[in-house]
Amino acid sequence: AQAAGVSISGKGSSFANGMLQACAAAYTNNNVTYTSTGSGTGRTEFAAGNIQWGATDAAYTSGFPSSSYVTIPLFGGPVAFVYSAVGVGDGLNLTPQIISGILKGTITRWDDAQIKALNTKIKLPKKGIKVAYRASGSGTNSNLTNYLNQTVGGWVKGSNDMVAAAGGSGSFSSNATSFANSQLLAAYVEDNSNAFGYFDLSDAITADVGIAKLKNAAGTFVAPTASAAGRFINAQTPITGGTDATNGTLNIDFTKVVPGAYQLSIVTYGLAPRNASYPAKSTNATKLAVQDWFNYMIKTCVPAKAATLGYVPIGSSLKTAVLNQIKTIG
């Protein structure tokens, strides 16, 4: 299959992989290649000018591109906590405190009293929890850290907004197993009994794992669904009138009380150049192609496909601002 137009390649968020791959496959004006590498890699590669566009779940706080660029919210979605505890189906009730405990290694067994107390109807296995986490810099990690820090406290971030996990100085239990991307992690949770991990809902739907309900700020247990995530995201406020780094990003408050919202929901941002000479290998044609590609996603692809894949389109309240942002590419 030969695509018309030019080839533009992007890298970044593995959280967004499902949505972006689906859109890239359906998009015919240009040839789009997306590689799921983790948001951190996406951002450094974009900053280095190696790719024409990027996708990240966390905006830049350091390592900025040397030239002007645009940050565009593309879509959102929930991060699911998943498990393969024997005999436990979907819908285990969890709180931020328990999740923090499990990840830090202070809660080590499925039949821990705190978990039992919330799940009286479920027969929990008398087994240890095999914790799996993302090691590479990822937007999922970044948002998780923010979330736990705001709700429980005691979680610190490293460079690139990621948890400093693998070095041992980070927040994860040293018995936990780390994975370079969420798909490897999903495979692990799927293949191991009594494992626990977290990744985007689209991977969680395809993988054969249990999906937990999360207690939100309003005090109810909510399963990760597109609509629950949509409620949370569309309640956040966008930033305008700032710098390249902040413009277009959402000011996400994980403690915000939104009824029926799934609290750990995150937003994927597209990264695109605004300077004619950047990135190094770009031409005007590639910039127009990126513009067209982002427009296609916001207007056509995401609204049509997001729900089935476990993502949320940008709500109507934000859409105009986003489309205006896209116009500044080039």
Add this chain to the structure above:
Amino acid sequence: MNLVKTTSTLSAENISVWFGERQVLENVNLVFPANKVTALIGPSGCGKSTFLRTLNRMHELIPGAGLAGSVYLNGEDIYADGMDAVSVRIKVGMVFQKPNPFPTMSIRDNILSGLKLSGRKIENAEELVETSLRRASIWNEVKDRLGDQAISLSGGQQQRLCIARSLAMNPEVLLMDEPCSALDPGSTRRIEETISELSETMAIVIVTHNMQQAQRVSDQTAFFLADENTPGGVVEFGSTEQIFNGPIDPRTNDYVNGHFG
């Protein structure tokens, strides 16, 4: 050629040999009496080495090797059912054309290697080393450096070491395949002397290309010949004196007088 089976130590009867489908020896009958040296002569490729290897069951190590006939050691067929090749090789020693001491072992260990390899107990190791080296007339040259690597010796010394190594097993028959062809005159002379001494205690079969050597060391001589594309065989067998001075077959005459080869 009708040979009576007498008190011979080793005798080959109707030996034919194949490599795969190709027959290289046909109907060889030879007797190697105790205390006699037998020389096998003949042009290259006529099957001397092959025949020699059938005498201690080294022949069977070659894939596709075939054999007909019998070899008797003191009246016992070495190819009989239930006869162990290893026990035959212990009684029938062999020295190769190219000296092949074990490079990783010292001189001393080379002498004892046969016993170790065949899993026998070693008693009086020092004495055995000395006697063996003495019988191979190399003791004086190496007695001060028994711990040295065997390959530090010269070619001739290595060959005598290999002879000594065989002698340490106390064989009843010693087979030698052109043992001097890679050696200098001095070493050759010494090995020839060794052969004469050894022949007092065992039967010796030696393959040689050197007519003079055959005349000097052997009591009886067998002349092998293979015409193109036919299996080789013994043309004439008799006392060395007769083969060299009054051969019956004209081809023997041609060969020993250097008209070919």
Add this chain to the structure above:
Amino acid sequence: MNLVKTTSTLSAENISVWFGERQVLENVNLVFPANKVTALIGPSGCGKSTFLRTLNRMHELIPGAGLAGSVYLNGEDIYADGMDAVSVRIKVGMVFQKPNPFPTMSIRDNILSGLKLSGRKIENAEELVETSLRRASIWNEVKDRLGDQAISLSGGQQQRLCIARSLAMNPEVLLMDEPCSALDPGSTRRIEETISELSETMAIVIVTHNMQQAQRVSDQTAFFLADENTPGGVVEFGSTEQIFNGPIDPRTNDYVNGHFG
């Protein structure tokens, strides 16, 4: 031995040879007159092949090779400054112990290979092929299959092909290093005949281990000898008749009568 430099085609004066630091030949003086066959004899390792290789500058191809003395071809020192090794090798042909036709070429191309390799023009290719093969007495055997691969020939034929290949270059001297040692009696006889014929048009130097062969083919003979750990040299040089029937040096006598080696 004082030899007068006369009309000789090739002469070696005071040749000493080293491999690295080890000297293997000392002070060899020999003259090879045109139309004469010279045999070099002596036990293994005494330096015959090495000496032969100094005569057409093949010696220098071995890393660490060293040389002293001079070799004159028609009065010109072949080792002189500015003398091209290639031009020497064209004039002094060489045949090796093991037949080595070029396996990727046909019989015909093998004959012409010398000219092609030395970058010379080929005129009358067919005629040259035929004459060369005829002179090496192999024409009749191969004339119908000049396009066949050379390796399809038997060993003896290959060797004669190699001789023919040298002859196509029309050399002034032909060096042969044990050309028959790998061959059967029939091939040997034919090559010996070829040598006699060739000697009518060039000087021939042949190394051989076969005393009878030396007597049959050569006009003069040089006996080389190397004692252990000393460089080799010529013990005696003279007419073949004299060397074999009335040698002056007792060592020559010992050797030609097969008392060692």
Add this chain to the structure above:
Amino acid sequence: MSNSSIRARQPWRRANISTSIQIVLASVIPLPLVMLLALLAGLDLTMSFITLFVPLQLIVSSFVGYRAFGRRGIGDAILVVLTIFFSTFVLILLLSVLYSVITEGAKAISFQFIGQNNVYVSPTTSLDYGGVGHAILGTLIVVLLTTLAAVPLGVAMAIYLTQSQSKTRNLVRTFTQALSGLPSVVSGLFILSIIEATQMGRSGITGSLALFPLMLPTVARVAEEALRLVPVDLRYAALALGAPNYRAFFQVILPAAKSGLLTALLLGLARVVGETAPLILTMNPSSGTNLNPFDGGMTTLPTYIYNYLASSYQTSQARAWGAALVLLMVVGILFALARILGKSKSKKSKATK
């Protein structure tokens, strides 16, 4: 004297055969026994094999060996049993790799999988669409470019090592060997640091550059061996006929070593065709077909596998397996070629002997 009725026999076989039968029996009997035990005790099969079958087998074989040959039979039996056990074990592991790739890969593979590229493919796209055509082309282009540089240079090195008498030969050989130990990821880092120093941007050619230091020593080493296999007699024969060195090489040695040099080429290809890490560092992937090695991204089969393996979707994993099968087929074809060429070479060299 001749008696045409005699037949070739192998008298030594008789003893061997009866022993062999005993050994085979001895090997077969413990097997169901152990299986049964494992089944009853619910043991892991490999473990019960190692802890029960092998020791049992050792004892039985030693007994048979002892009966046939006395004491030395014990040692020989143990040697044989252990050799066969270890070899089988490792063969099973290695064949399991092949088996997995073939069975899993076969599910994904089809003409369209080999022919199409990946442009309209998302993780949920069915296996009926898209394929590795672009990755096959990418692999070929990247590897071809490397080959164009590495093979002439490697062969020239081999010529130097075999034909000249220069004193630096050993040093060159040592350095070539050092290069052959270069970890592939380091080769990638090396090119990456050049990319960053020169701002040259990533494309197919940077990937080729990263493969170059890996292919060069392989080609040089195998080519040297191939040239060394040409009997030195041939070279001497040519020189004795008055040939200058270069003519002797091109007219005599090169034709004789041709198949060996082709083997060097193919082994060099096999060395780099499956490399992943250096390409991840130095190239951008592309889901479309890109034939321009100087601009844009390019996907190769190994990087395709690497990327698709990072997805938990069934179809993505199936695509990874499919690409692995294609890659193995490429390597297999290279080897079959090398083997065929190597065979004709050995036949020839036998004939010259």
Add this chain to the structure above:
Amino acid sequence: MSQSQTKPQRRKLSAGPLSRGDKWFFRTTSAAAHFAFVLVALVLGFLLFQAWPVLQSQGVNFVLGSTWDPDSDPMVLQLGPMLWGSLLIAVLGILIATPMAISMAYLIVFMLPKRWASVATTLIDLLAALPSVVLGLWGLLVFTPIAAGWAEILNKYLGFIPLFQVTDPENGFMRSPFIAGWIVAVMIVPIITSVTREIFSQLDRDLINGALALGGSRLSTFRRVIMPTASSGVVGGVLLGLGRAVGETVAIFYVLNLSMEINWMNLVEPHGGAVASWILARFGEASPLEKQGLMAAGLVLFILTLIVNYIANVIVNRAQPWRKNQ
């Protein structure tokens, strides 16, 4: 007979002028050959140039320490656990692979009939070219669960040995150095087998025949003649495999839980290190400064393989006078 009393004077050989063609022939090939120096120098030079600031700021702790924290100020980049992990996995791989490779080579050369031997040889040579990404794929999806089972059994029955101890047996036995070691072993078995088979088949047949003629049995010949004579060559092959194992990237990346917490010898503990995989895992999102640290890691890795190679060379070339004649 010889009249010269003075020591003969050695002459200069090859004095004659080389033809123009030959001059070019040797010049070109020599230039190509010396490119090996240039390439090694370039690799070392470029990496050193990039790595220098990090090496300078971290000092010897770069290889000894065990913290990798590109966020702290000043940056702490220490590679210890990865280096140690590379060695641990490589050594484990070698320990598993060597007996198997020797068995395989022995089987091929001394036991199998010719036809089967050549089939096995082809197969082994083919497997030596298995791409490591394919091995990683297999390791991740097929082998890991199996090997985790083995590890669990080892831990259950031999857990008293520190090698097989784990802090938390509930945690599964996946992604441990044990599994990475097996993967590496599967990768290098064909390489070592190839080398060993070559050496076995080149052994002087006279030597083996000599042993058999002295009444040697299979075992005694193998133990006293074959192995001692072949040992240095086999060690060379093993070290070649070791070099490969130390530098392996992708296959280990898939099956090992990379962690900067040092794992000295608890093989079945589910975390460990490997320099090459670490580079692959980190480079994507590394800041320019951390990238320099990864370049330094690459440099250290290359030097490590150079050392392994050097030792291999020394061992193979060490006094083996019986090889010189061949």
